Amino acid sequence: MSFEWKKNLKRLTPYVPGEQPGAENIIKLNTNENPYPPSLGVLSAIEHFDTDSYRKYPDPEASVLTGAIARTYSVDADQVFVGVGSDDVLGMSFLTFFNGGDPVLFPDITYSFYEVWGGLYGIPFEKKSLRDDFTIDREDYTGTNGGIVIANPNAPTSISMQLYDIEYIVKNNPSSVVIIDEAYIDFGGETALPLVDRYDNVLVVRTFSKSRSMAGARIGFAVGCKELIGALCTTKFSYNSYTIDSLTIQIGAAVLADDVYFEVIRKKIIETRDWTSEKLKGMGFDVLPSDTNFLFVTKPGINAKAVFEALKKRDIYVRYFDKPRVSDYLRITIGTDEEMKKVIKVLEEIV
């Protein structure tokens, strides 16, 4: 075997997700999952699902799900695009909207998949340095560009931007699509959804993976003006006619209907986050102001990588990024109260 075909092979550096350890006794705080189970609506949707219907293709428009999202966020159904998690939605958005020669702009410290999609599709990009306090300077996003992506709140920093700063960027870039990745918005910060009806160039991307406890179901969506959504649909129908399976369409809609439970777990996580943050500050940690379901923390004099390894040995998985500017930090997902008490206790022993 000569592997001569490798001459035509795409060369890529993939994104590396956090580990998914199989063992049961692990406190898993490394992928920003929700510690609480999803809405009981999931069970109900599964019970009502006609498994015989699997023999047919799903609705290519996933109308039941896009309709439920539209109702939940008070937009029209043709302003909603759904995908296989927000990664699918974001990846497809890069492919659809970033075809100019000018670089796409995003912060130097942000969701590292942005540069991976740039590499995947050969899209030039330029990383703009966050300020020293890890906030975003809106003036960095006013020059010539082929598109803009802002995670708000940002990850792994956990810091959110004011809506008027987001609007400033959107307003000053009429010839670029500005993607606001709101994966964590339900835990804090101001959503850019109100901009969608006033600007034709803003796309808000959301996920069911964090606040809806549905990481395993793979549902993400985008909201924008109908022309942006139409363009995304054209790309989708040029890639895969049916991306969301029949059962997931029903499950997604059922989960959205349960807004009471959603509010309960969302607020609980915020409460646990604020408790954990205070505890860590009391221990001498610098804790960035978090509007997310995780904390980004450091402590003068400690080796973050060593703490990461020590926690792992105690079956506590957090995330460490061996990258410039953030290599002294740990990203700790907010779990249950019990889990966070254990984390604090173990950290007190380690540091």
Place this chain on the structure above:
Amino acid sequence: MSFEWKKNLKRLTPYVPGEQPGAENIIKLNTNENPYPPSLGVLSAIEHFDTDSYRKYPDPEASVLTGAIARTYSVDADQVFVGVGSDDVLGMSFLTFFNGGDPVLFPDITYSFYEVWGGLYGIPFEKKSLRDDFTIDREDYTGTNGGIVIANPNAPTSISMQLYDIEYIVKNNPSSVVIIDEAYIDFGGETALPLVDRYDNVLVVRTFSKSRSMAGARIGFAVGCKELIGALCTTKFSYNSYTIDSLTIQIGAAVLADDVYFEVIRKKIIETRDWTSEKLKGMGFDVLPSDTNFLFVTKPGINAKAVFEALKKRDIYVRYFDKPRVSDYLRITIGTDEEMKKVIKVLEEIV
């Protein structure tokens, strides 16, 4: 709203799937779905699924599913790649393997998504004319190229190629990846799977949508040498870390375990196909020799488009392609015996 962002927009012509009418009383023979429900393994997998586990991301490797596919087809797990239907697998394969400057080759009459993916990724392609009898001439696939895609059996022609002709193409193109799209192989023809261990450049793509009655669940897979599969995984991890949801992983594995039911419905469809074919021939139709779950038929003197419309008025949906060389043909999916008797009866009235 000025839509200035459209200057950076990708221009695409999407694939148009067959209609998915909502009404219940329709005889739906337009998207090559299986008329029989999926294995009861689906129900069992759903009943055993822990819905609380949705809060966590799925296994990014979908190991339970790739393992089940590997066992079923007697290959190693690292020779299997899974995706959201075979469209996801094929689209990702185009992006991964077709990066040379030379055109990718496929027949002029074949699955029309191939040219759509070419357009999506800016991959040059060249369509090779089928012979007058709609068979593929292997000599058309020996010139300079950047990759080759052969649907075997081909769609919408329903005709399969001999394995030694497939092997001839694979052997004569060591520096190209040759994709064999076997969406319909369970209904006839010889699989290219035995070539996978002997050639490093052949990728066999399959789907759960046809013979496994699982179009609604979105599962497709590729089998190849581990280097080809590794390259596909790199692309996948550069696009979306988790494409198959937690429940679908379990359902897919459960369906594969039920080989008895699989054999029963597979053979039943072949039997119904052959009965329908004989009936149509008796009515004066030319029926191409089918190794699939559909028939591609024409009749001298009739207007295929008019017959398509007349059938639709009688709630029978078949597929008509308004394209060169095939505009006199209808593609009729094989349904149940009862459905096909009805089709024959209505056709006798119409033509």
